[in-house]
Amino acid sequence: MGITKTQNFTDEQNELALLGKAFSHPARIAIIMHLLKSQQCINSHLIEELGLAQATISQHLKELKTIGIIQGTVEGTSMNYCINPVCWNALKKKFNELFDQFEDPTGNCC
Amino acid sequence: MGITKTQNFTDEQNELALLGKAFSHPARIAIIMHLLKSQQCINSHLIEELGLAQATISQHLKELKTIGIIQGTVEGTSMNYCINPVCWNALKKKFNELFDQFEDPTGNCC
């Protein structure tokens, strides 16, 4: 089949999974890291840094943009991407809420 | 192509992406959430909760186990899965280091 049964899961689960997808590929991690460091990113700069084709990088940027993590503005002939603060803070909060739900059982488990 | 160019990225980027995969599918999020709540999970319990076939759930559990997030022990005829505290705390730390690298530029960006 290959199709995710989205209707089986809660909105929260689907949303977290969507955000998680942003962090599930090393190229996207690398793009995000680049953005965190330089506070901007331009497709052509990433070609050298990532060693991927321009079309591939453009596709990853589009995905991150669709998820909402990044946003971009036209800057002459190039695009200037940056992290979307609202989305970033929201996902940080959501994942931390998940992370903090774990309490170390110290021995009553596997 | 469809094959990720792992060699293009740093170990850190590949590792984060691997951990991110655990959170990139709603079924795996649901399994993790179930584990956080009940501190254990058994394949057959999840069949009803997730509405997926037993084989599918087993596959997701195997993935989470391979990543290292969960571990399981035999409990009679069933398997008792739980979160691996070491891995959980490590990934929590790693993602928070990433999350905290962002500083809101308050206006000097897109």
Added chain:
DNA sequence: CTCATTCATCATAATATTGCGATGTAACAA
């Protein structure tokens, strides 16, 4: 206008993922 630059999009190929039925295996009960 013409040309170069930059990025998006399209079309395509290769691989990965998701999902499930069928089957195999291990443990326990009777």
Added chain:
DNA sequence: TTGTTACATCGCAATATTATGATGAATGAG
């Protein structure tokens, strides 16, 4: 031993993802 339960694994089909070359659109330089 036989049957049952619970899970893993196999094999397969359908869809998704990753990656690239080719092409198209927009901007700025000359």
